[in-house]
Amino acid sequence: MxxxxxxxxxxxxxxxxxxxxxxxxxxxxxxxxxxxxHVGIGHVRINCVCREFGVEDNPKNSICIDGIRFIPVKIIDxxxxxxxxxxxxxxxxxxxxxxxxxxxxxxxxxxxxxxxxxxxxxxxxxxxxxxxxxxxxxELIQWVLSIVKKHWDAVYKSVSLLRRDPVEALEEKLSGLKFSRSVISEAYKTVESECGHLPKWNDECIKRFTELLLDMGKxxxxxxxxxxxxxxxxxxxxxxxxxxxxxxxxxxxxxxxxxxxxxxxxxxxxxxxxxxxxxxxxxxxxxxxxxxxxxxxxxxxxxxxxxxxxxxxxVFDVLEYIVVYPVRDPNRLSDKDGNILPDAYLVPKGTTLKDFAYIIHTDVGKSFLYGLDVRKKLRLKGDYVLKNGDVVSIVSSQ
Ligand SMILES: Nc1nc2c(ncn2[C@@H]2O[C@H](COP(=O)(O)OP(=O)(O)OP(=O)(O)O)[C@@H](O)[C@H]2O)c(=O)[nH]1
Ligand SMILES: [Mg+2]
The missing domain is CATH 3.40.50.300 (P-loop containing nucleotide triphosphate hydrolases)
Structure with missing residues (x-):
């Protein structure tokens, strides 16, 4: 992020x-x-789960001071x-x-x-x-609009002549702006309901699409x-x-x-x-x-x-991220080297356990079997939707 x-x-x-x-x-x-x-690392501040579990932690990807966890976030000046x-x-x-x-x-x-x-x-x-x-x-709208317009001919042609899916065509041409597919799709649908199919869009429609992209995507x-x-x-x-x-x-x-x-x-x-x-x-x-x-x-x-x-x-209110602590050993709350509660990950709300396994490492995702809710000592399936503060252990076939 x-x-x-x-x-x-x-x-x-x-x-x-x-x-x-x-x-x-x-x-x-x-x-x-x-x-x-300039690029640097800032931190969000949360109450760490170490106090709830009554353990002394050894954070690796974050910092914990007196039960307060600081988790890194990339900042651009x-x-x-x-x-x-x-x-x-x-x-x-x-x-x-x-x-x-x-x-x-x-x-x-x-x-x-x-x-x-x-x-x-x-x-x-x-x-x-x-x-x-x-x-x-x-200024931001004009900037995004200038990029959208630069690619408009190509988007128009691929939708009207090649009959490509408009959202796909837009996603491909605007990939440099890093808007997610769901943002592009939602903005597209809104403008489609007002202006019709993409080849019919006039300048006003394109501007409206740009504004929606910016408001939802940034x-x-x-x-x-x-x-x-x-x-x-x-x-x-x-x-x-x-x-x-x-x-x-x-x-x-x-x-x-x-x-x-x-x-x-x-x-x-x-x-x-x-x-x-x-x-x-x-x-x-x-x-x-x-x-x-x-x-x-x-x-x-x-x-x-x-x-x-x-x-x-x-991070928490606008982007709606949550914090999840993965551990390898559910009893000791540690990684393979014995570090207690080593990592705290920021993940988007709605992330499933299986998505999370992939976030940790592609190999963990690929060999995912099931997970454990460490707090409740319950088995979790891959489609379990993670909650803020979850401590989970992922069992993989590796
Ligand atoms: N009074 C007051 N001044 C501040 C505060 N924060 C920054 N400043 C002052 O504002 C001036 C500009 O600060 P910068 O951080 O260089 O501003 P900037 O937005 O990065 O400026 P550019 O790089 O020129 O775009 C400096 O004199 C700072 O000391 C604040 O909280 N209160
Ligand atoms: Mg400056």
């Missing part, structure tokens, strides 16, 4: 990326600091988009291709309105971030950044009222806290509702005051920096 971070320049995309992944990337208060995309980027303005659309791999998008906005439409600094409250939401969607959450600045609260309220899915965040606060926690100066786990200073002597007055400000402006008002809630929201 991949999550792309998008938005106009200078809103805090790279700060959020860095806070999520702890990868050092250039951050500065001017547009186009990022000129290429991108360069800022300005109006008409799809036509090549600003840094153009070359990086847009990077987000074609993304399963969902986080649109970072400057909720305080302290950057204009092109990302230049202005006084807080001057710019309306709602405009950014509208323009970004338009769902977007708005990350309302810079909540520590004035005007952010009012703007967020307005954006919510306009019907958008918004999570208030302060990317820079999360980055500061994570850095201090990594030096053992504070105690803070991403997503915690508070932090605690453990080495006051290691903080000069300026940093101590900055922490106090973070506490007052962010934690007391919003209950946290919002960065962890954001990534959890995207």
């Amino acid at each position: 991949e999550i792309g971070i998008v938005g106009k320049p200078n809103v805090g995309k790279s700060t959020l990326f860095s806070a999520l992944t702890m990868v050092d990337v250039p951050i500065a208060n001017y547009p186009f600091t990022t000129i290429d995309s 991108t360069a800022g988009l300005v109006p008409d980027a799809w036509k090549g303005r600003g840094l153009g659309n070359r990086f847009l291709n990077k987000i074609s791999m993304a399963d969902a998008l986080i649109h970072v906005i400057d909720a305080s309105g302290s950057t204009d439409i092109e990302g230049r600094p202005v006084s807080p409250g001057t710019h309306d971030p709602l405009e950014d939401i509208i323009f970004l969607r338009r 769902p977007m959450v708005i990350a309302a950044n810079k909540i520590d600045f004035p005007y952010a609260e009012e703007n967020i309220k307005r954006i919510r009222e306009a019907g958008y899915d918004v999570i208030p965040i302060s990317a820079v606060s999360e980055l500061v806290l994570k850095k201090l926690a990594s030096q053992d100066i504070i105690r803070y786990l991403p997503g915690d509702p508070s932090f605690e200073i453990i080495r006051r002597d290691a903080l000069d007055e300026k940093r101590y005051k900055a922490l106090d400000k973070i506490n007052q402006l962010i934690f007391e008002k919003y209950g946290g920096t919002g960065v962890q809630s954001l990534i959890n929201h995207v």
Whole structure:
């Protein structure tokens, strides 16, 4: 699973990326600091099943700290988009291709309105971030539309002359955008019911198809950044009222806290509702005051920096993934080397046990016999639909 971070320049995309992944990337208060995309690993946070089972675990593909499991998710940072980027303005659309791999998008906005439409600094409250939401969607639609149109002649011919299935033809030509077959099929059916068979579609129908593809295939959450600045609260309220899915965040606060926690100066786990200073002597007055400000402006008002809630929201609520723990030994909850609860997998809701066997390894899938629900000590068949938090053992003929 991949999550792309998008938005106009200078809103805090790279700060959020860095806070999520702890990868050092250039951050500065001017547009186009990022000129290429970056890829890193962030984590979703969940309560680990180790506590329920009363075991000390040795995670391999994830991390467990005090009963809290952090499971990796791929994050992509991108360069800022300005109006008409799809036509090549600003840094153009070359990086847009990077987000074609993304399963969902986080649109970072400057909720305080302290950057204009092109990302230049202005006084807080001057710019309306709602405009950014509208323009970004338009840019993305134009970008996908330009790709759909590029292939339209070929799709049209194969459907009208060669009598190919339209969904198949669309899937083949649009494969670079990584829309799933079910998304293409659903978007196609909707437009077919309005416009008729594909060869009859006019520009309006093609645009409508593109919008549906984007909305279903690259769902977007708005990350309302810079909540520590004035005007952010009012703007967020307005954006919510306009019907958008918004999570208030302060990317820079999360980055500061994570850095201090990594030096053992504070105690803070991403997503915690508070932090605690453990080495006051290691903080000069300026940093101590900055922490106090973070506490007052962010934690007391919003209950946290919002960065962890954001990534959890995207993965669990929007993409509807669940967590499954595979173990080889159902009694010891271990893998073949004795590691307890070694892996936690993120899989889409609806995944069956047999699909899961293939996700673990093609060979496990091919030689799948049956599975065990470790909690209930029940045998499971291949068509069992996995539930969030399931601990399963897969028995294969290998
Ligand atoms: N007040 C405040 N400033 C922030 C926050 N997060 C980031 N910033 C600042 O916003 C400015 C831009 O941050 P970047 O992360 O470089 O923004 P970007 O969106 O990646 O910018 P480009 O790469 O130019 O598109 C920097 O000065 C950051 O310190 C925040 O939570 N609050
Ligand atoms: Mg950047």
